[in-house]
Amino acid sequence: MSGELDLIERLRALPLHEGARNLDDDAAVLEIGGETLVLTHDMLVEGVHTARGQDAADVAWKLVATNLSDLAAKGARPVGVLVGFTRGKDEARFVAGLEAALRHYGVPLLGGDTVSGGPPRSHGLTAIGRASHVPVPSRGGARPGDAVWVTGTLGAALAGFEALTAGDRDGARAYLRPQALIEEGLALAPVATAMMDVSDSLLLDAWRMARASGANLVLESAAVPIALPEARRDEALRWGDDYQLLFALPAGLAPPVRATRIGTVESPDSRGDGGSDGDSDGGGALILDGRPIASPDGLGYSH
Amino acid sequence: MSGELDLIERLRALPLHEGARNLDDDAAVLEIGGETLVLTHDMLVEGVHTARGQDAADVAWKLVATNLSDLAAKGARPVGVLVGFTRGKDEARFVAGLEAALRHYGVPLLGGDTVSGGPPRSHGLTAIGRASHVPVPSRGGARPGDAVWVTGTLGAALAGFEALTAGDRDGARAYLRPQALIEEGLALAPVATAMMDVSDSLLLDAWRMARASGANLVLESAAVPIALPEARRDEALRWGDDYQLLFALPAGLAPPVRATRIGTVESPDSRGDGGSDGDSDGGGALILDGRPIASPDGLGYSH
Numbered sequence: 001m002s003g004e005l006d007l008i009e010r011l012r013a014l015p016l017h018e019g020a021r022n023l024d025d026d027a028a029v030l031e032i033g034g035e036t037l038v039l040t041h042d043m044l045v046e047g048v049h050t051a052r053g054q055d056a057a058d059v060a061w062k063l064v065a066t067n068l069s070d071l072a073a074k075g076a077r078p079v080g081v082l083v084g085f086t087r088g089k090d091e092a093r094f095v096a097g098l099e100a101a102l103r104h105y106g107v108p109l110l111g112g113d114t115v116s117g118g119p120p121r122s123h124g125l126t127a128i129g130r131a132s133h134v135p136v137p138s139r140g141g142a143r144p145g146d147a148v149w150v151t152g153t154l155g156a157a158l159a160g161f162e163a164l165t166a167g168d169r170d171g172a173r174a175y176l177r178p179q180a181l182i183e184e185g186l187a188l189a190p191v192a193t194a195m196m197d198v199s200d201s202l203l204l205d206a207w208r209m210a211r212a213s214g215a216n217l218v219l220e221s222a223a224v225p226i227a228l229p230e231a232r233r234d235e236a237l238r239w240g241d242d243y244q245l246l247f248a249l250p251a252g253l254a255p256p257v258r259a260t261r262i263g264t265v266e267s268p269d270s271r272g273d274g275g276s277d278g279d280s281d282g283g284g285a286l287i288l289d290g291r292p293i294a295s296p297d298g299l300g301y302s303h
Numbered sequence: 304m305s306g307e308l309d310l311i312e313r314l315r316a317l318p319l320h321e322g323a324r325n326l327d328d329d330a331a332v333l334e335i336g337g338e339t340l341v342l343t344h345d346m347l348v349e350g351v352h353t354a355r356g357q358d359a360a361d362v363a364w365k366l367v368a369t370n371l372s373d374l375a376a377k378g379a380r381p382v383g384v385l386v387g388f389t390r391g392k393d394e395a396r397f398v399a400g401l402e403a404a405l406r407h408y409g410v411p412l413l414g415g416d417t418v419s420g421g422p423p424r425s426h427g428l429t430a431i432g433r434a435s436h437v438p439v440p441s442r443g444g445a446r447p448g449d450a451v452w453v454t455g456t457l458g459a460a461l462a463g464f465e466a467l468t469a470g471d472r473d474g475a476r477a478y479l480r481p482q483a484l485i486e487e488g489l490a491l492a493p494v495a496t497a498m499m500d501v502s503d504s505l506l507l508d509a510w511r512m513a514r515a516s517g518a519n520l521v522l523e524s525a526a527v528p529i530a531l532p533e534a535r536r537d538e539a540l541r542w543g544d545d546y547q548l549l550f551a552l553p554a555g556l557a558p559p560v561r562a563t564r565i566g567t568v569e570s571p572d573s574r575g576d577g578g579s580d581g582d583s584d585g586g587g588a589l590i591l592d593g594r595p596i597a598s599p600d601g602l603g604y605s606h
Binding site: 027028030032033034035037039040041042043044045046047048049079080082083084086110111112113115116117118120121122124126128130 | 423
């Protein structure tokens with residue numbers, strides 16, 4: 001997840017080490033000792049990123065999965081995590097969920113900090129990964145002519161959230177226990193021209209990929225595989241938390257993982273300028289069903 | 304800063320990667336690409352770790368300095384940080400303080416996350432450093448016969464806190480803008496048998512060093528250099544936030560940095576067993592002015 005762009009931009013303007021490249025909001029790349037490390041840090045705030053009253057074990061799982069998903073999108077293999085944990089009555093559940101997630105992914109806990117505070121309580125996690133392919137895939141590499149693909153189905157987390165609200169914990173699994181697509185990311189890293197995980201919504205993240213790439217992402221909403229009834233297709237495309245991988249591949253290349261082609265990349269000057277708004281960086285718009293999307297407002301969840 | 308030991312122990316029992324050694328609460332060590340990285344993550348919670356109404360620029364500075372202090376105690380040179388920041392009205396001040404601290408230490412911001420939430424707001428920071436000496440100094444290496452030393456003076460942060468409370472911002476500098484002793488840590492790493500930063504209080508941290516080392520730390524309180532009137536010596540030894548380096552050196556060795564000798568390390572069976580309590584790990588007590596300290600309760604600030 002990411003904050004608003006103006007603050008990120010201000011933070012990014014801070015002095016950057018020569019050996020460090022801040023690719024985008026999702027992860028940082030650090031070359032050290034002949035290895036390329038990928039580092040990511042995400043926070044979860046009670047009641048903001050999690051449902052109130054949610055089992056702390058699920059909160060811990062999600063904290064691990066969302067950070068590892070950022071590594072997956074960079075084709076990085078996790079080497080460890082550090083956790084920042086705010087203590088509370090349910091901390092045994094948090095530790096159980098943390099352990100379950102780390103065992104699931106085979107990732108060690110390297111260290112961290114525990115504090116008192118809240119409500120609301122906040123938890124943070126830093127994940128460190130080893131890049132499997134250099135250059136590390138970024139959201140900014142999509143080129144005109146590429147095809148746009150997405151793994152899995154969209155809207156599964158929304159369906160899960162609704163199941164949870166209705167008291168159906170089993171049906172809520174996609175929301176409560178998201179999966180980081182580590183193996184898929186490793187397979188895609190050598191061939192994808194651009195890649196990111198869909199954390200905030202397919203449309204919002206596609207918009208970001210278009211902007212970062214300076215190219216139009218031309219998507220057909222009907223082509224997107226969804227986990228909701230057809231009547232709710234629009235919601236499926238605007239809800240986040242699915243952690244699927246959105247990626248671009250050179251035309252004609254078949255992806256090495258199960259995925260669905262949902263559009264193409266076009267030159268930014270191939271269609272009007274409907275996509276330009278105040279912070280345009282030389283073009284790159286989301287074109288949905290033939291209509292340029294002028295603003296990211298309403299495309300998904302920004303937090 | 305650290306949470307209570309039981310939780311840390313439970314977290315530590317989680318699966319650990321072969322290449323990773325979780326030295327103690329302060330920092331983790333990760334060998335990668337022929338380099339030894341030191342990683343640390345600390346959180347600050349509004350009103351818990353910072354005074355209410357404190358300038359967000361000072362909060363950001365402290366967040367950087369406390370994490371870099373953990374690297375200093377490991378003799379590591381910082382290579383970058385990731386920040387987890389909860390947004391608010393004063394965020395421009397936070398960014399200004401973050402920038403000032405990172406410029407001061409010449410450390411790049413690699414990335415991070417910004418979220419909404421609170422009050423209270425929480426911020427986290429992960430610092431990554433490159434070890435200058437292997438084995439990396441830990442709190443657990445003090446050996447009988449060593450001398451115990453500390454840099455600087457204790458109680459300066461307490462005096463600063465009191466100045467702040469009295470509205471004297473200039474006099475509060477030691478509290479508001481603590482310094483991470485990076486150069487001192489680099490100089491000490493090759494010679495210190497044990498080292499840690501004094502974040503919670505000299506006595507509490509000395510107690511921890513004794514426990515981790517399985518040796519008695521025999522301190523003379525009168526020898527400790529303090530920044531408060533003599534009548535308040537005891538407070539100076541029990542207040543935290545000074546971020547001085549506490550270290551052990553082989554007998555007869557002069558430290559390569561300005562420091563004061565405050566005691567010696569003795570074998571744990573050289574004096575009774577007054578230091579043993581429930582979680583004894585084979586001895587190691589703090590002996591203050593000839594009296595064994597049986598429990599860490601009241602020695603300093605635990606949070």
